[in-house]
Structures are given as structure tokens and as C-alpha cells.
Amino acid sequence: MAGFGEPGVTTVDAAGLTVGIVAARWHGDLTDHMVDRAVAATEACGARAVVARVAGSVELPVVAQxxxxxxxxxVALGVVVRGATAHFDYVCQSVTEGLTRVALDEGKPVAHGVLTVETIEQARDRAGLPGSAEDKGWAATVAALDAALAVRGLDATNAHRVGFA
Incomplete structure (x- = not known):
């Protein structure tokens, strides 16, 4: 966690948009809260949320697609905590590549809200719990909605800037 550089976008006007939120059930105490925060961010932006759950983070890309x-x-949400084997690296790479592929193949913003951490304490600090330093469920949702609005605002005939609030 860098702890700096966040753009500070708290909400956007996304009325009429629908957000698909898919979350892993691993570390459910954290992912449940992240889903709640993603739904709250969706509603705060005037959009509608649809939620699906999957077993683990590796299953996120197919449902995201x-x-x-x-x-x-x-918005894809999950928690992957490094263990004693290389499994962490394979899961993180698979999820990241899968979600990126979905976004590019489908031409839709796909937020990577999967916490990839060394310890469960780091995950708690990013999950938007009371006292957490970060709220990735909220932030990932607003970022994806912001990207959707930027894509919708692209118009080759206009020379105005899009996404510079």
C-alpha cells in the first residue's frame, strides 16, 4: 500500500448505469464488507448494483466477463494473502491477467478490487472497515464508474477534455 497519490474522487454522477459486482467468498468477513461498500458507492453515484459471489479469486474473471x-x-473484489508457497503468485497473476483481458475484450471498465497482501492485517487496513486506511470496495467502484463516464464522453468531433475534474 503506497498510502499516497490517490486522485480523491469520492463520487461521480453515474445515473442510469448498472454495476456488476462479483466477489470471492474467501475471507468472507472482509469481502462481505467490501461488497457492502461497493454497493454503497454505486448507490451514492446514482447507479444500480447487481451482486454475484464466487468461491475464490481465480473464479472472478469468468463471472466478470x-x-x-x-x-x-x-467491480471484482477479493482477498489473496501470501502463504508459504508460490500459489499466491499464480492466483494474483491469473486474476490480474483475467480481469485485464475481460476489460479489453469487452470494452468495459473492470475494477480490480482484489487485495493482494502479505498479511491479513494489511487486508483489514484496505477493506474499508472502521479505522481502515483505505476503502478499496468504494474506491474501485467509483474508479470504474469514472472510467465508464470517460469512455462514454469520448467524441472524436469534440476537442474538449474528458475526465479532468
Missing amino acids: AMARRYDVV
């Missing part, structure tokens, strides 16, 4: 085909924005 199905959601990207149906909804305007996708």
Missing part, C-alpha cells in the same frame, strides 16, 4: 456483457461496469 459475463457481467461485462450485461452491465456497464464490473
Whole structure:
């Protein structure tokens, strides 16, 4: 966690958009809260949320792709904590590459709200719990909605700047 450089966008006007939120059930105490925060951010931006759950983070990309085909924005949430084996690296790489592929293949913003951490304490500090330093459920949702609005605002005939609030 860098702890600096965040753009500070708290909400956007995303009325009429639908957000697909897919979350892993691993570390459910954290992912449940992240889903709640993602739904709250969606509603604060005037959009509608649809939530699906999957077993683990590796399953996120396939459901994210199905959601990207149906909804305007996708937010993928999960927690992957490094263990004693290389499994962490394979899971993180698979999830990151999968979510990136979905976004590019479907042409829709897909937020990578999967916490990839060394310790469960680091995950708690990013999950938006009371006293957490970060709120990745909220931040990932607003970032994806902001990107969807920027994509919608692209118009080759206009020379105005998009996404510079």
C-alpha cells in the first residue's frame, strides 16, 4: 500500500448505469464488507448494483466477463494473502491477467478490487472497515464508474477534455 497519490474522487454522477459486482467468498468477513461498500458507492453515484459471489479469486474473471456483457461496469473484489508457497503468485497473476483481458475484450471498465497482501492485517487496513486506511470496495467502484463516464464522453468531433475534474 503506497498510502499516497490517490486522485480523491469520492463520487461521480453515474445515473442510469448498472454495476456488476462479483466477489470471492474467501475471507468472507472482509469481502462481505467490501461488497457492502461497493454497493454503497454505486448507490451514492446514482447507479444500480447487481451482486454475484464466487468461491475464490481465480473464479472472478469468468463471472466478470459475463457481467461485462450485461452491465456497464464490473467491480471484482477479493482477498489473496501470501502463504508459504508460490500459489499466491499464480492466483494474483491469473486474476490480474483475467480481469485485464475481460476489460479489453469487452470494452468495459473492470475494477480490480482484489487485495493482494502479505498479511491479513494489511487486508483489514484496505477493506474499508472502521479505522481502515483505505476503502478499496468504494474506491474501485467509483474508479470504474469514472472510467465508464470517460469512455462514454469520448467524441472524436469534440476537442474538449474528458475526465479532468
